[in-house]
Amino acid sequence: SKLQFKAMSSTAVVDDEDIEENITSDLMKSVVKIFATHCGPWYSQPWEMDMSNSSTSSGFIMCTQEREILCNAHGVMYATNIRVRKFGESKKYNARVKYIGHDCDLAVLSIEDDQFWSGVTESKSIEFMEATPSLQDTITVLGYPKGGDDLSVTQGVVSRVGFTHYSHSLQYLLTIQIDAAINDGNSGGPCLGTHGKVVGVAFQGLTDADNIGYCIPVRVVQHFLECKRRQQPFVVPSLSFVYSNVENAFMKQYLRMIPSSSSSSAQADSNESTVVQQVAIEQQEMQGILVNKLFPFTDVAVKLREQDVVLAVDGIAIGDDGTIRYGKNSRINVNYIISNKFEGDSVTLKILRAGQLLEVSVTLKRHNPLCAAHLLDKPVEYYIFGGLIFLPLSGPFLQSKFGEVLWRKKAPPTLQYVYFNRVREFEHQQCIVLSQVLASDLTVGYHNYKNYILESVTLIKQLGGGGGEGEAIKIINLMHLAELMDEVVQKEEHAFIKFRFEKQHIIVLNVRQVASATKQILKRHKIEYDR
Numbered sequence: 001s002k003l004q005f006k007a008m009s010s011t012a013v014v015d016d017e018d019i020e021e022n023i024t025s026d027l028m029k030s031v032v033k034i035f036a037t038h039c040g041p042w043y044s045q046p047w048e049m050d051m052s053n054s055s056t057s058s059g060f061i062m063c064t065q066e067r068e069i070l071c072n073a074h075g076v077m078y079a080t081n082i083r084v085r086k087f088g089e090s091k092k093y094n095a096r097v098k099y100i101g102h103d104c105d106l107a108v109l110s111i112e113d114d115q116f117w118s119g120v121t122e123s124k125s126i127e128f129m130e131a132t133p134s135l136q137d138t139i140t141v142l143g144y145p146k147g148g149d150d151l152s153v154t155q156g157v158v159s160r161v162g163f164t165h166y167s168h169s170l171q172y173l174l175t176i177q178i179d180a181a182i183n184d185g186n187s188g189g190p191c192l193g194t195h196g197k198v199v200g201v202a203f204q205g206l207t208d209a210d211n212i213g214y215c216i217p218v219r220v221v222q223h224f225l226e227c228k229r230r231q232q233p234f235v236v237p238s239l240s241f242v243y244s245n246v247e248n249a250f251m252k253q254y255l256r257m258i259p260s261s262s263s264s265s266a267q268a269d270s271n272e273s274t275v276v277q278q279v280a281i282e283q284q285e286m287q288g289i290l291v292n293k294l295f296p297f298t299d300v301a302v303k304l305r306e307q308d309v310v311l312a313v314d315g316i317a318i319g320d321d322g323t324i325r326y327g328k329n330s331r332i333n334v335n336y337i338i339s340n341k342f343e344g345d346s347v348t349l350k351i352l353r354a355g356q357l358l359e360v361s362v363t364l365k366r367h368n369p370l371c372a373a374h375l376l377d378k379p380v381e382y383y384i385f386g387g388l389i390f391l392p393l394s395g396p397f398l399q400s401k402f403g404e405v406l407w408r409k410k411a412p413p414t415l416q417y418v419y420f421n422r423v424r425e426f427e428h429q430q431c432i433v434l435s436q437v438l439a440s441d442l443t444v445g446y447h448n449y450k451n452y453i454l455e456s457v458t459l460i461k462q463l464g465g466g467g468g469e470g471e472a473i474k475i476i477n478l479m480h481l482a483e484l485m486d487e488v489v490q491k492e493e494h495a496f497i498k499f500r501f502e503k504q505h506i507i508v509l510n511v512r513q514v515a516s517a518t519k520q521i522l523k524r525h526k527i528e529y530d531r
Contacts, residue, residue, distance in 0.1 A: 047527050059084070102169050104234055137157060144185050198221075223339075237365060289334070303360045315348070316337060370393075384527065455502060
């Protein structure tokens with residue numbers, strides 16, 4: 001197939017002298033091309049690996065003393081081999097992943113070969129600029145995009161600074177939007193400001209749009225490097241609640257956000273909270289966000305209540321649209337405050353509860369949803385019992401099963417509803433799905449059962465009375481299911497097992513036949529292990 005080239009022009013007007021001043025020879029020599037071969041799991045059939053594929057991306061020398069290169073995580077994820085080529089050279093050097101943060105799509109590579117570092121001095125390390133660039137600041141992007149093999153330099157300006165979903169991890173984090181061309185292969189390359197210092201790392205573009213690229217700002221990079229220094233995983237803490245904007249005047253009256261002429265004498269009834277003052281003392285209309293749902297097993301779930309109004313975080317006022325003041329004339333999502341924190345840090349929330357103003361200190365924790373959005377830093381689990389294949393419901397499973405792009409249209413509505421809306425009832429709970437049924441004499445009549453959510457398991461000593469059915473057992477997670485099935489098979493106290501799924505579908509299996517048939521079923525389908 002032919003390559004389709006699309007002209008990408010910069011809207012910034014930059015003199016050639018500025019280019020030469022910003023892009024020195026040392027800066028160019030610090031930018032490297034990364035060649036990676038990937039082999040990841042096949043999420044819908046996790047006992048097999050997916051097909052190998054290769055990719056190229058960019059990176060840059062960050063620290064010569066530690067022999068480290070900074071790049072994007074998606075450029076080296078599931079890599080079985082990583083090789084790096086310096087600017088102006090032909091030889092490739094083996095590299096390994098030293099530290100990776102999937103949430104922020106960043107990784108640090110290490111190269112041990114002394115020959116790679118010969119001639120590389122500290123001056124060839126790229127420096128970071130502390131401040132986030134302003135709108136219309138000139139940005140220069142260096143990297144190795146498709147369409148050629150040598151270093152590419154594109155220029156543009158800062159179009160926007162705000163929060164965007166990172167396509168690699170689906171995390172909602174700070175980004176810098178620029179109009180310089182960012183294409184496949186540019187990922188991991190440095191974005192330089194007017195003084196030749198790094199202001200961000202190129203990592204994604206917007207499809208079906210012209211001249212819209214994104215880079216990871218230095219603030220996020222520094223957070224990532226601090227986690228590396230602390231030798232702890234990079235995680236993004238969460239406010240741990242779902243909120244809605246409060247822009248309707250009647251809603252504000254209901255929540256008592258609009259001052260009343262009558263004073264309130266209500267008193268706080270919470271031991272962990274301190275009454276600051278009554279609403280009647282306020283002389284102006286309040287702004288904030290309404291707490292709709294609290295995530296369980298968090299400090300926030302203990303100290304906040306639904307229909308609380310969060311007015312400020314660490315003394316920074318929140319607008320009715322969920323934004324805070326950023327810079328002189330801009331606003332940005334309130335998550336900006338939280339994203340600069342580490343898991344375990346505390347923040348002080350100023351809240352309005354039933355007409356009273358309270359201050360509550362809460363400990364931040366990473367949001368751990370019932371169904372994982374990605375499994376990049378987690379093991380891929382499955383369990384096969386008598387030909388029934390059980391998997392935890394997750395985003396990668398839905399994408400692998402129904403298509404990376406079209407899964408929202410093709411996946412069953414019940415799976416989508418659970419994925420987007422259901423929260424944990426137990427600390428380590430998973431939503432278990434019957435992915436498919438392997439054909440055998442044992443599973444005749446069940447072969448078309450697939451993509452059903454498991455609700456419970458019932459143990460039956462014998463059919464037709466004389467002991468009958470036991471109580472339905474609610475399955476907490478895949479490990480719980482596997483341990484329960486192992487126990488049932490080993491003890492031989494029950495003759496049958498009944499699996500109940502959504503929409504009242506049931507599967508009944510004979511325990512003794514399952515024990516003898518499972519090995520044959522696995523062998524017939526070329527599956528080595530049952531879990």
